[in-house]
Amino acid sequence: MTQTITIDPVTRIEGHSKITIKLDDDGQVDVARLHITQFRGFEKFTEGRPYQEMPSLTARTCGICPISHLLASAKACDDLMAVAIPAAAAMLRRVINFGQLIQSHALSFFHLSSPDLLLGMDSDPANRHILGVAAKFPELARDGIWLRKFGQQMIERLSSKRIHPAWIVPGGVASPLSEAVRDQILAELPQALAIARKTLDWFKPVIGNFQAEIDSFANFPSMFLGLVGPDGAIEHYDGHLRVVDAQRKIVVDKIEARDYATYIGEAVEPDSYLKSPYFKPVGYPAGLYRVGPLARLNVCERMGTPLAEQELADFRALQPEGAVLSSFHFHYARLVEIVYALERVAELLASPEILSRDVRATAGPNRREGVGISEAPRGTLIHNYRIDADGLIIWANLIIATGHNNLAMNQGITQVAKRFVDGKQLAEGALNRVEAVIRCYDPCLSCSTHALGEMPLRIELFDASGALIDTCERG
């Protein structure tokens, strides 16, 4: 007799989703599926709009990472205009992208995931949230909140708005950087770096405590996709796409933005609104790959900044042969990326060129199709537009980081459910682990944070005839 366990909604992620776990006749986990239950429709309702509106329109996809959408969209528009943006504009776009990476990674690590890491996967769900962390580990909670604030303020200082600024525009940025703003950011950088390093120093020794999770949290061979620079260094704003395999050997390299569709296909499953991108040369669904912080550290050859370079060496030591495969290490990778981002911001702000008043190129629509790719905190983000002769959008395709990870998340929850869920006896901690593997990817399923403090979660167990045989509630 087969049974289905449903986790609805999945908590402490951004967006709405549910998980179903199907049990076989013996009550053992057969398969688990992640269903994205919300529909947005951006690709359709942007049709007919002038391309200049696209950055701000598509940024509304997300309230956590609007900067990523602004960047990928503005880059697609740069491509439509066929312009090379001024050097200072590219530098400023990089700085604001790092501001977002810092705030988003801090949100994921401290606010959403640290309750599992610090209080324990099986701890009382009534306290398993950021306030519970603040009560028990006040310094770490304060650090996390401060670091997120630093990233958010960096965005506000550059663009005058924390969320959905209109500062990143087709052709560059709307206004140059002032010395005063540069100095404000520089003044707080040392404290931010100290927090990031302190957190890494605390986290690295305790990783071993989570061996069971490391072994089963989406720990499987897969390919990884990410941007790298011309020299193979980690890249978040520009560069080209690279795919590596589980041995960290390059599968394809130097994929230009406009060739992405040659390598990435999008499959549609009937039980989810989230498409399932796959690596075309391998086919569907075998062409599973992962993106995001873990993928970026796996695809790059170097970080290019002193402290992050050392941290990458330590990270690689987790799996000296090949790529780091467990999605549990997304958390670790996020902390390494925060250190990297802070070092790069210091470098960029130290350059006198960043204060240049020349920050915007102007042109009309000069190409009918444009592609923009950047690395969002959660992974590779692709915006692809086609326009008519007047510059109105006639077709749009967005591939969002969480989409790339869809196949991997599904495989990951099946793996963790098989390891921890016992169909005969529902344990809250086991189901929390199924959610926690999703949290590793920090999926951004909509446009706002859904950090449900009270963890409202209802699990229902049905028999094959659809009769309810057990329920488990919390919150």
Added chain:
Amino acid sequence: MPKIITLKIAGTEIKADEGSTILDVARTNDIFIPTLCSFKGLSNVGACRLCMVEVRGVPRLLPACATTIVEGMDVTVDSPKVGKYRKMIVELLLAERNHICAACVSNGHCELQALAQRLGVHHTRYPYRYPRLKVDASHVRFNYDPNRCVLCTRCMRACEEVEGARTWNVMGRGINSVMVTDLHQPWGESPSCTSCSKCVHVCPTGALSEKGCAVGEMVPRENVFTYLKSMRYSGR
């Protein structure tokens, strides 16, 4: 010398020239009356009905932009009754087309948005119509987005009364009315348009905008006609 009229607006006794409208006098005396269709330098048509005021002894509301002052008039500009109607008008305007401030070139510089904020319109009680109106981006310098148009006809009057071209016209009736260029041709193919940009700079919303503007970057040059008129009167 015009005759001087004495009247009361919002409880204040005011002296003004005969022939002035209630709106002219209120503006001269810094008394706020909302409007979207009236524009300094253009004729008044009383299209938006937002400037409706109460006049003692008159049973119905009167448009301040199209009502000339008379001796002893007592005008109330901000009663619960007119407040209710103004709010309703703004709500209906918002529900009628597709006004999405967050993605609009005029965000932060839009008269409809400012008015909604001032009147406390944070939602509408009417269902949105979501009409499918096509953007006209055929002009080399300007965009026309009818989704953001409130049919104030400022563009039409500026084009006719100041530029003398009369490119803009109203097509259709009632709720199906739309602004069109010439005989409903694409703006870029208009034989009469001189590309002077006056229509763009009198538009109270983001319906008419300069190309290349990103969100919030369309800042109208509001004093364009005051300047033009003073140049003409001085004979230069």
